[in-house]
Amino acid sequence: MNIKNSFSIFAIIFMAFLMGCATPETSRTTGWNINDPRWGGFQVLHGVGQTTPPGMVFIEGGSFMMGASHQDLLHTWDMIPRRVTVASFYMDETEVRNVDYREYIFWLERIFGAEFPEVVRRAWPDELAWRRVDAYVEHLVEFYFQHPAFNEYPVVGVTWEQAMEYNLWRSDRHNENLLIRLGFLEIDPTQTPGDHFNSAAFLAGQYIGAVRRGIPDMNPNATERVRSVQLRDGILAPNFRLPTEAEWEYAALGLTGNTFDERIIERRIFPWDGHSVRRTDPRHMGQMQANFVRGRGDFAGVAGSLNDGGFFTVNVFSYAPNDFGLFNMAGNVAEWVLDVYRPSTGEDIMLGLNPFRGNVFMTQVRDEDGNIAQRNEHGRIPMQEMTPEQIGDRRNFQRADNRNFRDGDFTSVVTHNWAALAEEGANVTEMVYDPSTTLISDRSRVVKGGSWADRAFFLHPANRRFLDQDQSEAWIGFRSVMPRVGNQAPTTGGRR
Numbered sequence: 001m002n003i004k005n006s007f008s009i010f011a012i013i014f015m016a017f018l019m020g021c022a023t024p025e026t027s028r029t030t031g032w033n034i035n036d037p038r039w040g041g042f043q044v045l046h047g048v049g050q051t052t053p054p055g056m057v058f059i060e061g062g063s064f065m066m067g068a069s070h071q072d073l074l075h076t077w078d079m080i081p082r083r084v085t086v087a088s089f090y091m092d093e094t095e096v097r098n099v100d101y102r103e104y105i106f107w108l109e110r111i112f113g114a115e116f117p118e119v120v121r122r123a124w125p126d127e128l129a130w131r132r133v134d135a136y137v138e139h140l141v142e143f144y145f146q147h148p149a150f151n152e153y154p155v156v157g158v159t160w161e162q163a164m165e166y167n168l169w170r171s172d173r174h175n176e177n178l179l180i181r182l183g184f185l186e187i188d189p190t191q192t193p194g195d196h197f198n199s200a201a202f203l204a205g206q207y208i209g210a211v212r213r214g215i216p217d218m219n220p221n222a223t224e225r226v227r228s229v230q231l232r233d234g235i236l237a238p239n240f241r242l243p244t245e246a247e248w249e250y251a252a253l254g255l256t257g258n259t260f261d262e263r264i265i266e267r268r269i270f271p272w273d274g275h276s277v278r279r280t281d282p283r284h285m286g287q288m289q290a291n292f293v294r295g296r297g298d299f300a301g302v303a304g305s306l307n308d309g310g311f312f313t314v315n316v317f318s319y320a321p322n323d324f325g326l327f328n329m330a331g332n333v334a335e336w337v338l339d340v341y342r343p344s345t346g347e348d349i350m351l352g353l354n355p356f357r358g359n360v361f362m363t364q365v366r367d368e369d370g371n372i373a374q375r376n377e378h379g380r381i382p383m384q385e386m387t388p389e390q391i392g393d394r395r396n397f398q399r400a401d402n403r404n405f406r407d408g409d410f411t412s413v414v415t416h417n418w419a420a421l422a423e424e425g426a427n428v429t430e431m432v433y434d435p436s437t438t439l440i441s442d443r444s445r446v447v448k449g450g451s452w453a454d455r456a457f458f459l460h461p462a463n464r465r466f467l468d469q470d471q472s473e474a475w476i477g478f479r480s481v482m483p484r485v486g487n488q489a490p491t492t493g494g495r496r
Contacts, residue, residue, distance in 0.1 A: 024036065025044070027042070035218060037218040037219075037220050038220075040219075040220070041220055041222075042218075043232075045234050048235075050486060052090060053090055053174060053240070053482050054174075055092055056090040056091055056092055056480075057090065057091060057093045057324060057325040057326065058484070059088060059089050060088050060256065060489060061088040061250075061484075062086065062250075063083055063085040063086075063352075064083070064086070064250055064264075065082070065267065066082055066346075066462070067079045067080050067081035067346060068080070068081055068460075078342075078344070078345070078346065078464060079346070080347060083352065084352045084353070084355050085352055085353045085354070086246050086247055086354060087353070087354055087484065087488055088484040088489065089243075089481050090481060090482040090483075091243065091326060091480075092480050094317060094327045094479065095316050095335065095477045095478065095479050096163075096166070096479055097152055097155060097316055098144070098145055098146075098150050098155045099151040099152070100155070101145075101166065102145070102146070104170070105120065105124060107169065107173070108120045111192070111193055111196055112193050112378070115192075115193050116193055116377075119193075122165075123162060123165060125145055125155060125156065125157035125162070125472070126157035126159075127141050127144065128141060128157075129156060129157035129472050129474040130144065130157070130474045137312075140312065140474075145157070152315045152316055152317065153315060153316065154313055154316055154332060154333045154477040156313065156473070156474045156475065156476060156477050157472045157474060158472055158476075158477065159469060159471060160242075160336045160467075163478040164241075164242065167239065167241050167242065168239070170240045171199060171237075171238075171239040172197055172199050174240070175202075175236045175237060176197040178236065178237065179235065183212055183213055184211070184213055184215075184228075184229055184235075185211060185212055186209075187210070188209050188210040193377060193379060194376075194379050195207065195375075195379060196379045197209060198375070198380055198381070199236060199239070200380070200381045201379065201380065202228070202229075203230065203236070204364075205228065206381070207375075207379075214226030214227055214228055214229075215228070238483045240480040240482050241338065241480065241482075242336055242337055242480065243338065244337060244338045244339055244354065244355070245337045245345075245448060246354065246355050247337075247354075248337045248448045248449075248461075249448065251324055251329065252271050252330065252448070252461035253268050253271060253322075254272075254324045254326065255323070256323045256324060257322075258273065268461075270289065270330055270459055271326075271461060276289075277289050277456050288307050288308035288319075289319060289330070290308065290319055290328070290330045290331030290332070290459055291308050291309075291310030291314050291319070291328070291331040291451075292330075292450050292451070292454055292459060293452070293453060293454060294307055294308070295455075299311050299312075299452070308331075310332070311452075313333060313452050314452070316328060316332070319331070329449060330459035330461070331449075331450050331451065331452065331459060332452060332477075333449075333476060334448065334450060334451040334465070334476050334477070335449050335476065335479060336445060336446075336476060336477075337446045337447070337448050338356065338445075340357050340358040340403045340404075340443075340446070341445060341446045341464070342407050342433075342440070343440075345357050357405065358403050359402040359403075359405075360400060360401050361385065361386045361397065361400045362383045362384065362385060362386065363383065363384060363385075364381050364383060365381070365382040385400035387400075403429075403442045404442060407432065429441065439468075440466070441468070443468050444466045444468060445467060445468070446464050446465070447464070447476055448464060448465075449461070449463075450463075451476070452475060453475040
């Protein structure tokens with residue numbers, strides 16, 4: 001559905017509700033009228049679904065065999081096959097482009113540039129990532145990120161941490177856009193570092209903005225007749241984020257075109273059918289399916305008959321998309337995912353639904369009276385890890401930082417000395433994986449997919465590599481996802 005039309009439909013439904021055009025409804029719990037100020041004013045909004053975010057496609061979830069479907073040539077033993085289920089979500093149809101990331105930098109410069117130039121510097125990609133001691137690529141250092149000729153090429157030289165910040169920014173701009181297009185806010189070009197739209201600050205009432213209209217408040221005890229938009233109104237969207245490793249691998253395989261009545265006809269090695277990196281359909285016979293290194297010193301082929309045409313990266317819409325409609329899930333650039341890397345994750349993470357290693361449970365900072373703390377100088381509500389007092393005697397989790405769950409943490413070590421060291425605050429993960437030799441730490445993040453600089457082996461969606469979250473490469477980019485809320489299978493009802 002066209003997003004502009006979705007906005008219009010949403011607005012009609014929402015305003016009809018606000019004006020009381022809907023048939024009076026009673027609670028199935030109490031029998032009291034709903035959406036009626038005379039009966040207490042409890043408000044419930046029906047008929048509102050989640051619209052597909054700009055630049056994304058819907059990925060219908062399901063179960064699949066995650067892990068190796070090919071020989072483990074590197075003998076890392078970290079791709080153990082296991083069946084998992086991934087819930088539905090939305091995913092960027094392409095890698096994040098240079099022009100997308102430049103829009104982010106432009107906004108940061110406009111809001112923070114004069115007062116906090118370090119914010120802009122922290123977000124800028126590492127253009128020197130292109131340099132090699134044995135190759136001449138200075139034109140890429142100078143032109144790749146900023147020249148319009150590379151607008152549609154994937155942004156590279158971005159760390160995992162920078163990608164996370166980009167997604168927070170994108171989430172705020174998306175929600176602000178929803179509020180503007182639905183008529184609740186006016187465009188406000190005068191925002192400042194300490195007073196700009198932030199979703200959490202808006203919901204906490206710490207950002208007002210240029211209000212155009214509010215929502216009628218049906219609570220008879222309310223001091224005002226209108227209120228601001230709240231989460232329960234179904235207008236604001238979930239945050240964008242990096243995909244989990246399971247989500248990325250599931251999306252890359254694109255099994256919707258390879259399944260019949262829950263039977264997977266062929267377990268794919270690549271994001272396409274067959275075991276070849278060349279196309280086999282008569283019209284495109286022999287053409288490469290992805291941008292990768294075919295052999296030693298062969299990055300693009302022979303002049304007049306280039307095999308993939310990608311000397312370095314290529315336009316993000318190059319090559320055919322997979323069956324989910326995703327471009328370049330093999331080749332072009334490898335991509336950051338959300339997970340912390342461990343070679344044993346396939347064995348350690350037992351839950352088969354949305355598996356993920358890397359949870360650090362956070363909460364908004366509150367004062368002694370329980371009120372949300374005021375925004376910081378950058379306009380964000382401060383966050384902190386949940387304290388033992390806040391966690392209490394929960395059974396579903398016992399601590400905030402779970403990056404090394406079942407992998408060297410206090411509850412899983414067996415040597416008494418290690419347990420004592422853990423109590424003293426030592427990093428027991430580093431005792432299991434010595435970072436000086438394994439390069440594995442709690443800051444190691446998984447990288448998925450092959451790139452323009454890789455051989456065909458890395459095009460397999462199950463393959464996994466890792467890099468510290470504060471490092472970047474010219475062959476690593478990223479794409480974003482958004483969780484699907486409500487109905488997970490819109491083909492059986494509901495609205496995308």
